[in-house]
Amino acid sequence: MGLQDLTPQLRTRLSRIERVVGVFVTFATILLLAGFGYYLIHTAQRKGWFLNKAPYFTYVQSAEGLRVGEPVKLMGFDVGWITLITAEAPGMMYNVYIEFVILEPFYGYIWSDSRVKVTAADFLGNRYLEVTKGGSDLTRQPYPTYRETDGVLTHVLIRDSDGEFEEITRDRAPYWLESDESPALTARLEALANQAEQALPQILSLTNQLAAALENAASATDRLDTLLTDARPVVTNLAVITKQLQGPGALGEWLLPTNIHQQLENTLTASAQTLSTTQTNIDMLSRQISMSLENVAMLTSNLNAQVQANSMILSDISELVINADELIQGLRRNWLLRGAFRDEPDPPQQGILNPTLR
Amino acid sequence: MNAARSIQAGTRTALAGLGLLLLLAGCRSAPPPPPTPAPVQRATRAMDQAARLTEQRNWPAAIRQWEAAVSHHRLLNDRQNEAIALHNLAQAQRAIGRQAEALEHLEEASRINRQLGDNAEWWRNQIALMQIEIAAPELANAAATRSEQLRAIFPQVTDPNLRGMFLNELAVWHLERGEFQPASAALDEAGQAFANAGNQHGIAVVTGNQARLHEAQSNWREALRTWQMALARFENEVDLLGIAAALAGHGRALLALGDFPAAENYLRRAVFNLRALDVPERLIPALEALIQSLEAQEKFPEAEKVRAELQQERERARPPSADQQDPGGT
Numbered sequence: 001m002g003l004q005d006l007t008p009q010l011r012t013r014l015s016r017i018e019r020v021v022g023v024f025v026t027f028a029t030i031l032l033l034a035g036f037g038y039y040l041i042h043t044a045q046r047k048g049w050f051l052n053k054a055p056y057f058t059y060v061q062s063a064e065g066l067r068v069g070e071p072v073k074l075m076g077f078d079v080g081w082i083t084l085i086t087a088e089a090p091g092m093m094y095n096v097y098i099e100f101v102i103l104e105p106f107y108g109y110i111w112s113d114s115r116v117k118v119t120a121a122d123f124l125g126n127r128y129l130e131v132t133k134g135g136s137d138l139t140r141q142p143y144p145t146y147r148e149t150d151g152v153l154t155h156v157l158i159r160d161s162d163g164e165f166e167e168i169t170r171d172r173a174p175y176w177l178e179s180d181e182s183p184a185l186t187a188r189l190e191a192l193a194n195q196a197e198q199a200l201p202q203i204l205s206l207t208n209q210l211a212a213a214l215e216n217a218a219s220a221t222d223r224l225d226t227l228l229t230d231a232r233p234v235v236t237n238l239a240v241i242t243k244q245l246q247g248p249g250a251l252g253e254w255l256l257p258t259n260i261h262q263q264l265e266n267t268l269t270a271s272a273q274t275l276s277t278t279q280t281n282i283d284m285l286s287r288q289i290s291m292s293l294e295n296v297a298m299l300t301s302n303l304n305a306q307v308q309a310n311s312m313i314l315s316d317i318s319e320l321v322i323n324a325d326e327l328i329q330g331l332r333r334n335w336l337l338r339g340a341f342r343d344e345p346d347p348p349q350q351g352i353l354n355p356t357l358r
Numbered sequence: 359m360n361a362a363r364s365i366q367a368g369t370r371t372a373l374a375g376l377g378l379l380l381l382l383a384g385c386r387s388a389p390p391p392p393p394t395p396a397p398v399q400r401a402t403r404a405m406d407q408a409a410r411l412t413e414q415r416n417w418p419a420a421i422r423q424w425e426a427a428v429s430h431h432r433l434l435n436d437r438q439n440e441a442i443a444l445h446n447l448a449q450a451q452r453a454i455g456r457q458a459e460a461l462e463h464l465e466e467a468s469r470i471n472r473q474l475g476d477n478a479e480w481w482r483n484q485i486a487l488m489q490i491e492i493a494a495p496e497l498a499n500a501a502a503t504r505s506e507q508l509r510a511i512f513p514q515v516t517d518p519n520l521r522g523m524f525l526n527e528l529a530v531w532h533l534e535r536g537e538f539q540p541a542s543a544a545l546d547e548a549g550q551a552f553a554n555a556g557n558q559h560g561i562a563v564v565t566g567n568q569a570r571l572h573e574a575q576s577n578w579r580e581a582l583r584t585w586q587m588a589l590a591r592f593e594n595e596v597d598l599l600g601i602a603a604a605l606a607g608h609g610r611a612l613l614a615l616g617d618f619p620a621a622e623n624y625l626r627r628a629v630f631n632l633r634a635l636d637v638p639e640r641l642i643p644a645l646e647a648l649i650q651s652l653e654a655q656e657k658f659p660e661a662e663k664v665r666a667e668l669q670q671e672r673e674r675a676r677p678p679s680a681d682q683q684d685p686g687g688t
Contacts, residue, residue: 353449
């Protein structure tokens, strides 16, 4: 039915409704556009679309735990993100090429002496890039990595030694930052565990040897004590005899040859040298034991530090277990699934009674 | 056209609504059950722990836990479980020779079950009382009175397990008094009752008692054959005490039949098992039989060694004097 077929009253009423609808649609469109605009601005601020981005690259030995889009940190802030991870050609010195951008104004902290640390993020093997603040190297003159004019990046540092800059062009490579790479926590823990495992038999063997040495020493002193006790009358007798050998015309002067003093002195010197060598060996042994013990202490301390640093993981696991238990308990009570969880009913309690075997 | 379209739209909406309804119903779980009150939890835990300790034959600890279970159920006024805890407390006390306390607690449990009208538990109490009285020579009169009283009302018992249990005890009572004919009849009936209940352990015990009956009648060949059957049944039921008793029975039968080396073999194995299980009342007769088998083979030095062990066991099994007795008990 056409509009011209309607009565004038109806036509007037309809055109009023159309106007109201038009106003509503316009208002809704404006609101939608405003919302979208706000979202765009917010996203742009968040992602740094209107900020200058300084590109950098680094080389690492392994891309394990690193992903494109992962944030790059500087002094604890998220200041950029990884834009490219790719393997180097075979035969190159480095294995993996990583490119990343740093947002304005944080690239101002990155000087020629800045470095990229590839740090373990968690126990799951993830890692992240952290750029160190530069400009504090006292051994050589550091330079800023980029130079800007009127808020636009114009030049990039090309020679660290004399601070020579070159104009940024489209095919200009990003600035290279050297990296300090540390393996993922899991790999480090594994290496630590392997080291401890290798060291343990040696430590045990060392303690066994020490125990055996102490036992032998105890046994030797025991025997020496017995020997000394037994030798006391002999020494007394010897003292009496030597007293009789002394003096002019005594038997000693006839019996003892003149070179016996020299031989005695030689023997005593050799004994002193032997004792000195033994002393040195014992000192060395005790130093080595001390070092081993220090290493063990360091190992346990490192483990303790790791556990302290990741204390939240235990509470997370605990929470996970509790939540999983609640989920299962909920499923057990679900009318559709409870049949699958049906327990055997407990037998009724009754007094214990066994038949007598004569 | 419009009408058809609106019908289609309506159907779609209805189907979507139905699907949503089904989804909501499917995801619905019953609310969690209310938490068990702490006193009830304590009582239940005490019962569970006591049952575990009893199973491990850790008698002193089991006695403490059963005592705790009695107290907790008394506080809850749970008479039924209080009676069960008292019964089991008595069984643990009996196992370490505290017969007087065991009798007292069984009587108390029996009174409670009588008041509650729980006939099955009352019968269990009565059978346990009868077991203690039969095992103690000084309580022979009490055993006689109780067995007569129970026999009078025995036809009321319908539970085949309880029937088998009572008939087995009755047979043991007759066997103690040298009444072989009624003992044999009672054992046959007991075996039948246990078979009706599907209680294989009960059948094994009855078989063992039948072997003892043959021994008492000096029917050694039959005794040997029955002990073989009993041993196989105890092995199936993994009853360690039953296995040890059957090995000793084998040894005794072979000794009587004059097969001394075989008797020595069985008796040595029985002695080892009984020593490991720490059952002096069975170990002493086994040691005596072993000495006989060794002497019959003129192995006198070995017999002397076993005699020394027998002497030690007799010293150990001697009941403690009044001032050395454990002061525990409810």
